[in-house]
Amino acid sequence: MMASKTAPDVAWVVERSVPQLIEANQLVDISSLKNDSSYNFGDIIPATLAMFKKGEQVYGIPFSTPPMILFYNKNLFKEKGLKTPTELYKEGNWTYDEFQKAAKAITDPSKGVYGVKMLRDWKNWIDPLLPIVWSYGADVFNTDTTSFALNTPEGQKALQLYNDLIFKDQSHPKPGDQLTFETGKLGMYTDRYSNVAKTRAVKDFEWDIAPMPKGPAGAATSLGLAGYAVIQGTKYPAESLEWLKFISGKDGMSATSAYFVPPRESVLRSDVFLKAAPQPSPESIQMAVLDQMKGARYNPGHKNWAKVDAAVLTQMDRLYTQSVSVKDALAMMEKEVNPLLK
Amino acid sequence: MSSNSGSLRNPNSGRTFRKVLRTLPTYALLSLVSLLVVIPFLWMVSTSLKDQTKVFVFPPQWIPDPIVWDNYPKVFERQPFQLYFFNSLYIAVTVTVGTAIFAALAGYAFAKLRFPFKNVIFVVLLSSMMIPAEVTAIPLFIGLTNFKLTNTHFPLIVPPILGAGGMFGVFLLRQFFITIPGELDEAAKIDGCNPWTTFWRIMLPQAIPALATLSIFTFLNSWNDFFDPLIYLSSKELYTLPLALSTFTDQTGTDWHLLMAASVMATLPLLLVFFLAQKRFIEGVALTGLK
């Protein structure tokens, strides 16, 4: 759309492509919001702004920062007499080991039931991998995203866990599968908090949310990030800014907080967000969402993201077709991705 | 009507029995292929009436329980479906009529009129059917942007008529007109008709079967086009059906039950029209001398 100059005045931009857009001068500088007293710029959690800034200039405002969390099917846990993730978390025992065990116990091929599914779309490798990778002390890229960093012993362990869930334990659906959590066939499902919109429609079983498990290096989850930005070339820059101010101001964010995890402190702690619907309970939301946001990190971005994504996906696919070992896959990824990050 | 009936020793019933046996393999093979083709449609309809949580149950549910008629109105809640339907319709009709006229005109000229370089020009124009659309898409897109014609329906109407799509029509109509005896032409000329009148009054009416065939092809292509609306349209009000269908897959995954309901609604009108018109269509294919 930007190429054809028909983009809207204000747009919802995905965090991964923001660096690319800023580089290409497609977004308007809206740093003036910092000094606007009625806007309360300081209310916005600083870490959520990182991706939208270049130096001190601000180019966008985050409106939804949902963490990856765990959805689980209470009925399936009860059936097998297992302690739920929430219970294990309260005990301090919610680790990837327990995670793996629970998944295996719940899996029942005769009923088409799986213990866990960690993605919605088999082309999305980053959302399932990042939390595991981080909690094993590894990372996909180095701090300034100039080299591929997953080809380490910790990285291998993390990817191996994921691979084992699918092919060794067989507690994770196989590649190409289209099962969703709402069908009641999944014991656990990891996704962004925004998925509650769908899950709230479930009537056939009881469910709840819990934080992601912790690994050897601690608990970690990733934060999705979507923001509003004003697009360069808009004929109504002043009005666009006002509109942006409105929807990202305290009232605007409160209105959307039923689905979108707001990056404004005031809204996050408010009843509007916590009591948006009967499910999940405020206690669960506090545990799975708010408490995890402090330590959460963002999905990385890069101006060459499309090519990096394609290169990694090719190797992931080779894992999915079992044509290569985890070790070799990582080595190939490193080889293919590093040149793209220069 | 034989008075002996049912007796196994009756030669007539024996022959009929063998005849039926011989047709069995035919029906069997046809049924197999038809089954492969029909199952997707049956599944589409079945899923369109399912509750969201029952879409992937095992064993699979053919008859939805409960039957969720609500999915259909929900599709309209999600999007102004009737608007997309209308867009697809008027675009397809315009392209079909436009192509019919211009292709017939050119087809007639290439078939019956004489002018220098005629064959060379024809072959050159023909080559346009071999270019993948993706090659021309980018420069075309940039060009149309400079004329502020993106995010309108212009790129979905004019290039198909006068570009590669229309060329197919020219090819088809030329084939057809060639099979019309030259005497008809000559007679018209003697009567003092200029080529325009000849074309309009005499040739065009003759070409109706061929035009019918062409129209069906053109209409289908326009109705089902996905790529061009994808790259040119950004305002929702301008969307066509295939594009709208693809938007059921979004940030929150695919709503299969709604997607199927929408797909049923998008496909049913075409199928109905086809059922009604298929005889004409087959005749048309035969008449255009495609053999």
Place this chain on the structure above:
Amino acid sequence: MLDTSEKTANPVPVAGKEAESTFSLDKKNKNKSRLGRGEKWYGYLFISPMVIGYLVFVLGPIVAAFGISFTNWSLYNEPALVGLSNYDKALNNDPVFWITVGNTLVFSLGLVPLNICLALALALLLKQKLPGIGFFHTIIFTPVVTSIVVWVIVWKYIFATDAGLINQFLKLFGIQGPAWLYSENWTMLVIIIVSVLKNVGLNMVIFLAALHDVPQLYYDAARVDGASPWRIFRSITLPLITPSIFLATTITVIGSLKIFGQIYVMTGGGPGTSTYVMVYYIYKQAFQFFDYGYASAIAFILFAIILGLTIFQWQMRKRWVHYEQ
């Protein structure tokens, strides 16, 4: 048929009857010389919309794309001439490019014979006047009028691992079905089958029309001579419908080299690069990586392949396509 039509368009004086009619036409032309010359202008006028359309919407963009293929233009920077480096990169430095070429050819080789043979078989079966035959005819044609997006989406669902229809069906027999769309072996096959089912109806109709045109008396004569059905098919039916076979094959080959929709929706080129075909690669380079220069170069290589194959088929037709005198 194509052969004879060319002769009519450009009458060449030959001996016998044709020569007579040519001479008489010449005489008529001389009498109506003014009208004859006017005819020329009408000719140009009638074809002008198409020609203009061609120049603006086809030739122009092709020339522009050709130019772009010699630059390193991407959406975010200004184009700069880089000579043949895009072509060099494709042919020498990009293993993925050759994979796409290979995949495209594999797809074509798999699809075309399957499609043509099945269409012919179906046409032969449907030619018979049996009760309810029209019903099958319609059913087999319906995928042709369906949108490829809709068609492929449903099949994607049917071939889903574990919970898809096919694997559930196999489960009933205790067979663990493979991951159809996530297997280096099966995925291309699935795409081929789905594509064949989509379009076989069209070729079937073309063949049906051709079969109807074979004069019944040939069959009667052959039967009187005691020829077997297979002999009849090989010596009478087959030769007489070769023009249709040629046409259907050419169209199907060209179409198969340009597939895109089913790859985009069903596999996204995966798993890995096992279903990357040329047009999909062009799309990815142009609309996801924004590498217009490189994308245009690949597009031209594809065009060269299609053109070459088509010319080859056209030349070969003299060998095996039988035209009635």
